[in-house]
Amino acid sequence: MAAALLLQACSTAPTTAPMLAAEVPSAWQGRPVADALPRRPLDTGWWRTFGDPALDRLVERALAHNADLRGAAARVAEARALGDVQRAAALPTLDLGIGESRSRSVSAATGKPYLQTVTQPQFQAAYEVDLWGRLDALNQAAVAQLQASEAARDSAALSVAATVASGYISLRALDARLEVARQTLQARASALDLARSRQSRGYTSALETQQSEAEYRATAAVIPQLQLAIRRQEHALGVLSGAAPGPIERGLPLTELQLAPLPDTGLPSDLLRRRPDIAGAEAQVAATDAQLAAARAQLLPSLRLSATLGSISSSALTGDPFRLWSIGGSILAPLFEGGRLRALVGASDARREQALAGYEKTVLTAFGEVEDQLAAIDEFARQSVEVEAQRAALQETLRVAGNRYREGYASYLDELDAQRNLFAAQQTALQLRADELTARVNLDRALGGGWQADAGAGAATATAAATAGVNPRASTR
Incomplete structure (x- = not known):
């Protein structure tokens, strides 16, 4: 059901597809690591690729109960009713x-x-x-406005699903960081006990004990910060899922969430048919085109x-x-209207220019978002190798430093530095894992989450790419 909510597309096509003034790239930029990763088809249930049933239930609950989505559905109903009003205006009255x-x-x-x-x-x-097509143009505008509202609803559903998925990943990352902090606190409590024991026997000075206690307190102070962040993240996810703030069901730990194959990116021109926000922006252009035609017919x-x-x-x-x-x-x-009708034409023309600019911005932003996430996945994969190697090296460093300190061959400062560095590396590794998972969420979102315009729809296609560089302001004048 949740996947079906994301698959809804515009039922009727705008009459003309706007032309892009900017050139559509022929291919995505090369990413050596990301390009070598396995691929999967785009799927409206993309969040299931992480393999966590708790995440699946959370996303589906949000898609069913989110307040923003209910508002978007109501706006679709409003646009449909206004379309019925406009169609009735072209019929005889009795x-x-x-x-x-x-x-x-x-x-x-x-x-x-x-x-x-x-x-x-x-x-x-x-x-x-309807001698000059004014009523027909107003009807076309109403149809396009309905398409725009449907696309906005689908775009909102995609946004909610992605926000919930990334929020859940952040929550599991905070859980993992809290667990590491607690384990580190236990280790530092043991180190503090050892320092006190060595001081009582005269092996070390009070300085090492104070240093050990300071480090223990610093680690203890991190735990309330993480607990507060967890509470806030739970509350945010509760609101997104249409529930009162409260605990969120957990599933797999962060490290067990799957780094599934990347979605098939296709060609940049394919993106013009895959994103509901692009379809919505195109529908807005079609609506303003029709409104301009109706304004001219009033003359x-x-x-x-x-x-x-x-x-x-x-x-x-x-x-x-x-x-x-x-x-x-x-x-x-009309013989004399004081310039009112021509001013209405000018206003309609200006609204069309705004819609064209908005369409071009939406398309270019979409290209940039895909490129950003491909670059992030590529760089995170490189960074992950180095961070894991660093963590393993610091783990061994701490072991050696601890042994040397207990045997009296090194000062406590060596062990203290090793503890600090390992704790920081563990936190970095967990955050990097979360970043890798979130980048996959964002890539699915940037690619439209499996959304497709209806067959025969007038969403911008490769035609727009083929006509790139043509002045869109000359297309309907």
């Missing part, structure tokens, strides 16, 4: 009216007063002939047809009611 009056008059023949009741039911029909005459069918009956008359009917038409041409 109204029923019934009028009745009662009067007291004096008969000219008899001079006597009498009461008269007059009843007049009638049907009225009206229809605006031209309009033709309205009307018809009336009814009857009139009076209590003072005998026989059947009189039948009444009329049919006619009117042409209304």
Whole structure:
């Protein structure tokens, strides 16, 4: 169900795809390490690749209950209703009216007063002939606005899923860092006991004991900081999943979350069909195109047809009611509006320029996000090798320094430095692991999370790449 929420796409295509002024890259930049990693197809349930059922449940709960997504769904319903309103404007209207009056008059023949009741039911029909396509353009604008709201909903769902996944990874990283801090605190408590014992027997001075206690206290101070960060992360995840702040279910530890194969990146031009925010930006361009056409059509005459069918009956008359009917038409041409209509055209034109600029920015930002995450995955993989080697070397350094200190061949400062360096390296290694996992989340998000525009949709395609460099401002003028 959660994956289906991310797969929803625009049901109808904008009429024209905007052209990019910037050149679409023919390929992603080469990343030696990332390029060598295995690949998998894009999937709307991409968060399942981490292999943690607790994460799966958390994401699915957020997609079902997140307040922002409920608001986005309501905006889609609003846009759909407004589209129905606009479609109805192009249809004939039919109204029923019934009028009745009662009067007291004096008969000219008899001079006597009498009461008269007059009843007049009638049907009225009206229809605006769409000579210049104004109503059709407004209908197209409403359809495009619906597409934009649907794309915004899908983009919000993708954002919520990615934010929850990265937040869960951060939570498990904090859990792992807290566990390392507690283990380090136990080791430093043992070192403090040893320092006190050696001082009591006269083997060392009070200086080493004070240094050991200071290091113990410094490590102890880290634990409340991490616990507070964990609480805050849990609260943030609770809000995202539509629940009151509280504990979050844990699954696999950080080190057991899978570094799954990378999603297939395809070509940069493929991205134009894979991201809902790009589809939404394109729909906005289509909407402003249609609104501009409607504004221009307002400068031209309009033709309205009307018809009336009814009857009139009076209590003072005998026989059947009189039948009444009329049919006619009117042409209304704007002669002088004080420049209002042309100003509306200018405003519509400016909104189209804004939509075009927004579309281009969205596309270029999407390219940059994919490149950023590919670069991050590449560099994190390199860094991971070095950090792991450093951690192993510092682990051995601490072992040797501890043995030399206990045997009296080295000062406590050597062991103290080794403890500090190892603790820092362990924290760095855990954070790097979290960064590697988060980069994979962000790459799936940057690639659209498996979202696809409907077959035949007018989301920007390779056509946009082929026409790169063409002035988009000349495409519909």
